[in-house]
Amino acid sequence: MSNKTLRIAGVTRTFPGRGKAGPTLALQPTDMTAAPGEFIAILGPSGCGKSTLLRIVAGLDQPTAGSVTLDGAPVTAPGADRGMVFQSYTLFPWLTVAQNIRFGLQERGVPDAEQQAIAARFIARTGLKGFENHWPRQLSGGMQQRCALARALANDPEILLLDEPFGALDHQTRELMQELLLEIWEADRKTVLFVTHDIDEAIFLAKRVVVMSARPGRIKADVPIPLPYPRDWTMKTSAEFGTLKARLMGEIREEVRKAAMA
Amino acid sequence: MKPLVPVPAAARVILGVGFFAMFVGVWAAVTYSGYVPPLFLASPGQALLSGWSLLTEYGFLGDIAVTIWRVVGGFVIAAACGVPLGLLMGTFKPVEAFFEPFVSFARYLPASAFIPLLILWVGIGETQKLSLIFIGSFFQIVIMVSVIAGGTRMDLVEAAYTLGAKSRGVLRRVILPASAPLVMETLRLVLGWAWTYVIVAELIGASSGIGHMIMDSQRLLDTGQMIFGIVVIGLIGLATDFLFKALNRWLFPWAAL
Numbered sequence: 001m002s003n004k005t006l007r008i009a010g011v012t013r014t015f016p017g018r019g020k021a022g023p024t025l026a027l028q029p030t031d032m033t034a035a036p037g038e039f040i041a042i043l044g045p046s047g048c049g050k051s052t053l054l055r056i057v058a059g060l061d062q063p064t065a066g067s068v069t070l071d072g073a074p075v076t077a078p079g080a081d082r083g084m085v086f087q088s089y090t091l092f093p094w095l096t097v098a099q100n101i102r103f104g105l106q107e108r109g110v111p112d113a114e115q116q117a118i119a120a121r122f123i124a125r126t127g128l129k130g131f132e133n134h135w136p137r138q139l140s141g142g143m144q145q146r147c148a149l150a151r152a153l154a155n156d157p158e159i160l161l162l163d164e165p166f167g168a169l170d171h172q173t174r175e176l177m178q179e180l181l182l183e184i185w186e187a188d189r190k191t192v193l194f195v196t197h198d199i200d201e202a203i204f205l206a207k208r209v210v211v212m213s214a215r216p217g218r219i220k221a222d223v224p225i226p227l228p229y230p231r232d233w234t235m236k237t238s239a240e241f242g243t244l245k246a247r248l249m250g251e252i253r254e255e256v257r258k259a260a261m262a
Numbered sequence: 263m264k265p266l267v268p269v270p271a272a273a274r275v276i277l278g279v280g281f282f283a284m285f286v287g288v289w290a291a292v293t294y295s296g297y298v299p300p301l302f303l304a305s306p307g308q309a310l311l312s313g314w315s316l317l318t319e320y321g322f323l324g325d326i327a328v329t330i331w332r333v334v335g336g337f338v339i340a341a342a343c344g345v346p347l348g349l350l351m352g353t354f355k356p357v358e359a360f361f362e363p364f365v366s367f368a369r370y371l372p373a374s375a376f377i378p379l380l381i382l383w384v385g386i387g388e389t390q391k392l393s394l395i396f397i398g399s400f401f402q403i404v405i406m407v408s409v410i411a412g413g414t415r416m417d418l419v420e421a422a423y424t425l426g427a428k429s430r431g432v433l434r435r436v437i438l439p440a441s442a443p444l445v446m447e448t449l450r451l452v453l454g455w456a457w458t459y460v461i462v463a464e465l466i467g468a469s470s471g472i473g474h475m476i477m478d479s480q481r482l483l484d485t486g487q488m489i490f491g492i493v494v495i496g497l498i499g500l501a502t503d504f505l506f507k508a509l510n511r512w513l514f515p516w517a518a519l
Contacts, residue, residue, distance in 0.1 A: 080426030090421040104425035
């Protein structure tokens with residue numbers, strides 16, 4: 001369970017221009033607060049700055065203006081308290097599944113026996129039993145992302161940052177991954193920021209969906225998802241789900257069109 | 263034949279051996295027919311006979327050992343200095359900015375042209391051979407390793423940061439293992455060049471070694487011995503290449519080589 005509040009205050013990002021092109025404003029001043037244990041989906045068309053926002057929270061990118069704080073403490077660099085899963089496959093190819101999961105624990109000097117216990121627990125939770133000693137290249141895309149999720153969770157972060165983690169997976173695998181993530185979140189109640197451009201995914205997972213506008217990005221709508229947890233896949237066909245989807249589609253369509261024209 | 267379609271293992275061996283056989287065949291044809299006189303090119307049989315007498319009567323094995331020792335010695339020193347510096351340059355951009363222009367300049371200095379200077383400085387002993395191999399290999403290793411380290415996948419580095427790694431951890435646990443297979447490939451390449459340098463050094467001033475033997479044979483116009491010496495170098499190269507590849511497969515089972 002997370003117990004720290006994440007505050008994003010006036011965060012702006014401008015990328016410097018190259019050659020004759022002027023600077024690009026990627027993110028307009030953005031404010032957002034994530035309560036401890038909240039699951040927030042950040043939904044927007046590609047290029048809207050949603051990944052930039054997530055990278056700033058991770059400390060991998062610096063805002064041009066504004067600040068990110070975790071329980072009042074400013075975030076300036078990446079740290080183990082904010083775990084991240086990327087869209088690309090980022091398991092270390094030279095480490096086995098178990099060694100990948102232990103990477104952060106080793107970096108923090110956790111005793112060996114404890115590392116093994118924690119790794120075993122997350123291997124079981126992500127359904128990777130029997131694959132502990134496999135190399136990443138021997139795993140399917142879905143298994144690699146489950147391992148990446150286990151690797152981030154093993155560090156017991158305050159916040160989980162997910163940057164379209166299932167974006168490269170096929171539709172069926174993606175749905176299974178969503179259910180797995182929900183199961184883990186319902187048990188652990190970690191604060192999650194989940195970037196996606198998939199409306200169904202956002203509604204199915206999140207307690208709150210933040211819709212971003214086309215570039216330069218800004219928060220256009222903040223839509224609570226009142227569907228009760230635990231959720232399961234049958235909800236995707238419910239009338240309530242349909243209403244929410246219609247609303248979010250309306251919000252996002254306009255932005256996608258703008259992004260396509262730009 | 264279709265582009266990029268792999269060839270079966272058996273066919274691969276047959277094709278590879280086939281060209282060797284063809285090569286020797288052409289060599290045999292032009293020498294045994296008398297088309298090329300033995301003064302310029304010994305026949306394959308003559309080269310083998312010369313080789314046999316070299317090995318049994320003239321202690322050629324000792325020359326081979328000395329040459330291998332020189333190559334390996336000079337190369338190991340160059341790699342031991344060049345790989346760490348290259349890794350640091352690829353990882354830390356200020357270090358790269360400091361060394362890169364000089365290394366790029368030094369890389370183009372022809373190592374062989376240092377021989378007269380080296381003889382003046384350190385004589386014609388072993389130090390001269392090792393120094394020449396060092397000069398010829400070190401700068402190449404540095405520049406290639408720094409490019410490899412600099413090309414480490416950024417998303418892996420970022421993943422390490424989000425798992426709590428600091429600069430040291432990223433260098434030791436991401437950049438180093440990520441670069442290792444390509445660094446080994448680079449060393450394999452540069453070792454081939456080191457062979458050229460050792461022979462050049464031995465041709466110019468040495469009292470032992472394969473290069474020295476080739477020089478001696480020239481005075482006797484014994485093309486058989488010269489060719490045997492050259493072929494031995496080729497065979498040693500082939501063997502080290504094979505060893506390097508086996509070593510890479512053993513060290514880096516995770517890489518799809």
